[in-house]
Amino acid sequence: MTKQTSFFQSISRLYPHMKPILPRLFMGLLCALLASVVALAIPQVLRVLVNESLQPGGATESVLMASLTILVLGIAEAGLVALRRQFVINPATTVETRMRISLYHHLQDLPVAFHDRWGSGQLLSRAMTDLNFLRRWMAFGAIMLVVTTLTVVIGVVVMFTMSWQLALIFLCAALPIMIYGFRFRTSFSKVTRQSQDQAGDLATTVEESVHGIRVLKAFGRSREALENFNEQAEVLRQTEIAKAKHQATFTMVVTLLPELALGAGLVVGVMLAASGELSIGALVAFFATAAVVAAPVEFSGMLLAMALTAKTAVDRHFEVMDSANTITTPETQRKPQEVKGALSFNNASFAFEDASDHPILRGISLDVRPGETLALVGITGSGKSAMLQLVPRLYDVTDGSITIDGVDLRDFDVEELRRIVGMAFEDTTLFSSSVRDNVLLGASERTEELLHESLDVAQAHFAYSLPDGVDTLIGEEGLSLSGGQRQRIALARAIAAKPKVLVLDDPLSALDVHTEELVEARLRKVLADTTTLIVAHRPSTVALADRVALLENGRITAVGTHTELLAANDHYRYVIANLVAEPRDLDSELSELDAEAEEMSR
Known part of the structure; x- marks a missing residue:
């Protein structure tokens, strides 16, 4: 097995494969980021609408203009999301295919001694499941993780410009999330690796049973094979449940704490508005921005889980790719002048x-x-x-x-x-x-x-x-x-x-x-x-x-x-x-x- 590496050490090994598609990925990232900026701009339109257009004597045209602006921003956000998909899906599938072909080529080159040690199901899961997941992470997970992080940073900065008191309350909820995030990363990485290895073992069992179906039937051992498979499947199920529990707990934390912060912020915000320290429009815009920021915060649990699973997939892929081919052609080759077969x-x-x-x-x-x-x-x-x-x-x-x-x-x-x-x-x-x-x-x-x-x-x-x-x-x-x-x-x-x-x-x-x-x-x-x-x-x-x-x-x-x-x-x-x-x-x-x-x- 490969030695333990950090997330960035593992993911950086994808760079040679991703280098040709980086411009397309960057354009996809830019579209996703612009979509988030557009989403953050809508609360600012609401602030202007509440503070000016909805005041006594406000012009009807202003309300219509604000509504039209929000509609345009919404259409722009949807268009940017569609563009993101167009930019990243095709190149991501290209990388997946090239990595799969490279893996297959390497497997063909590796000596028989390597294949004696490795179960066919483990190799199959690396060639199919792991690379399929890496493609989805490159096309979605990696981009959205960056966009989510930038959205939260930009959103918090905007919130501070409207009310530092309310922004501080919201920010305090981030501290426990960060602390728990480090613990989650360690525990989830272990259970993810365990799950993917067990899935590979299960695939090996299926392949062996299918190839040996005549032997199993001839010796009347179908029931024993089923019981063995059932035990392995149950172990995998328990691992998947443990994996889901880790992710569910983290999701609960990142969902509950921001909601509590919003509840506390609402009480403080009403008090600030009552005292005249905060306008009604700013209060509405703050909570609209907080809602925009809260969504990616809640989404971060799934994105972090995807990132850690992608790290495991990369590690598993390069376990095979790093295996040395000991039977190679020498730099200086020799050949008999005439091959007689002695x-x-x-x-x-x-x-x-x-x-x-x-x-x-x-x-x-x-x-x-x-x-x-x-x-x-x-x-x-x-x-x-x-x-x-x-x-x-x-x-x-x-x-x-x-x-x-x-x-x-x-x-x-x-x-x-x-x-x-x-x-x-x-x-x-x-x-x-x-x-x-x-x-x-x-x-x-x-x-x-x-x-x-x-x-x-x-x-x-x-x-x-x-x-x-x-x-x-x-x-x-x-x-x-x-x-x-x-x-x-x-x-x-x-x-x-x-x-x-x-x-x-x-x-x-x-x-x-x-x-x-x-x-x-x-x-x-x-x-x-x-x-x-x-x-x-x-x-x-x-x-x-x-x-x-x-x-x-x-x-x-x-x-x-x-x-x-x-x-x-x-x-x-x-x-x-x-x-x-x-x-x-x-x-x-x-x-x-x-x-x-x-x-x-x-």
């Missing part, structure tokens, strides 16, 4: 940031020759997936190095490296888009030929039988497809990228034996010139590889062909004997049965 691990070690004393990988030394397919095998938790994720620099090694064609991965341009290295994960992630867009996501040329070839290699022919073929929208995370179908789309995506180094994290685990054989046969041809590092959880996947590396407790303990290791290594035989049994992809089997039935019907 992949080497040179005494490489890796540990997560929060567990640096317990490295997952220790002193990995391994060479994968260009065009070779090497399988990684090992028991669960041996570090296979972590080792794969080091190749495209999703994480960086903590010691040693990894090279492609002799060049350290950290010397590559990151984008160039990820064009050279393609990856398919065991836990496939697809996007809410068409099959076409998902498959061609990393492709440099989005051609129909490449699309069809990639789908054919991955045996994803089912895509053509979807309602709209390859243009069918597959829904959020592809959950409308079976596990085997998702894996085949993900594999097609990796193939379409045409990488020189392909990293596969058990990409065939959800396929049935027949489909896997077809995929492997095509992969042997496609991967002939591609260096491939593949995690294998099944003997049939191991058979795809030219060589096998055995990973044990974060170390490479043996490298050789499947036959060599099977004959010479006891631990390898143990791992192979305990590899996962072949799964059945029921969707694939049903598709085949449908095809057979259709063929027979012909």
Whole structure:
């Protein structure tokens, strides 16, 4: 979390974003200020009206002129308020959009380690709720806070010119408000931050429940999920109630004290008018001005609450923006003269940031020759997936190095490296888009030929039988497809990228034996010139590889062909004997049965 900062320190960080729209904001502020000045001018017209036009013998024309003046001032005030909105709304939404795009861009750049620590709901609430509130504060809260303050100052000065005694009574009510305001600022800031963080946690729970709805239903845990959500929602409700109580108490104070001051001022004012020290017109004008000033004073509670919430929103926004991207492109980049795909691990070690004393990988030394397919095998938790994720620099090694064609991965341009290295994960992630867009996501040329070839290699022919073929929208995370179908789309995506180094994290685990054989046969041809590092959880996947590396407790303990290791290594035989049994992809089997039935019907 960020360190505690003052209100002005936090808000000042918005300056680079607000700088381009400052002229428009200033014009909006000027319009709002002029509207307040016009509102303060109306009581002065009333003073003249009471003292002169309403006296015995006063001219009717004077009354009509005063009424017309008040009407013009009222229209001018309304017009200035409308102008204020016109000046500020469009630029404020522009700033909101730019900040949201900047946040999204930064989230895309931040390493996977950052996303491991942050809940998606927290990031979502910062990208949507906090920035939406900042836009409303820039367009309204900030301007009105300045205008309210100036209105009160100008109004009090005008009140002193009419009657210093009455103005002093009114001013005395401001002292307790100021004292309580400091206490309110501290307590409200804490509860506001708590509320916004809890809202982010609640959003994370909703997202997890929606994405995991199949698991919840399958295990009959919908009720437990609801109870957990209900507890979190109740905690947030209590926080919001506490927040509302703080604001209600402050509003009561800033409303009650000025009203009491006006009541006391009325008694003193009548006495002053009776003694001739104050004219009736001045008395009417004073209380009309006091009414104009009292409105923004009462309004100040909400404006102060908005300002403090805006400070919290700024702090939360820059908590993310200040997070450093540790996986970056160096100033001086290197690139092999010819990318052949020779992949080497040179005494490489890796540990997560929060567990640096317990490295997952220790002193990995391994060479994968260009065009070779090497399988990684090992028991669960041996570090296979972590080792794969080091190749495209999703994480960086903590010691040693990894090279492609002799060049350290950290010397590559990151984008160039990820064009050279393609990856398919065991836990496939697809996007809410068409099959076409998902498959061609990393492709440099989005051609129909490449699309069809990639789908054919991955045996994803089912895509053509979807309602709209390859243009069918597959829904959020592809959950409308079976596990085997998702894996085949993900594999097609990796193939379409045409990488020189392909990293596969058990990409065939959800396929049935027949489909896997077809995929492997095509992969042997496609991967002939591609260096491939593949995690294998099944003997049939191991058979795809030219060589096998055995990973044990974060170390490479043996490298050789499947036959060599099977004959010479006891631990390898143990791992192979305990590899996962072949799964059945029921969707694939049903598709085949449908095809057979259709063929027979012909």
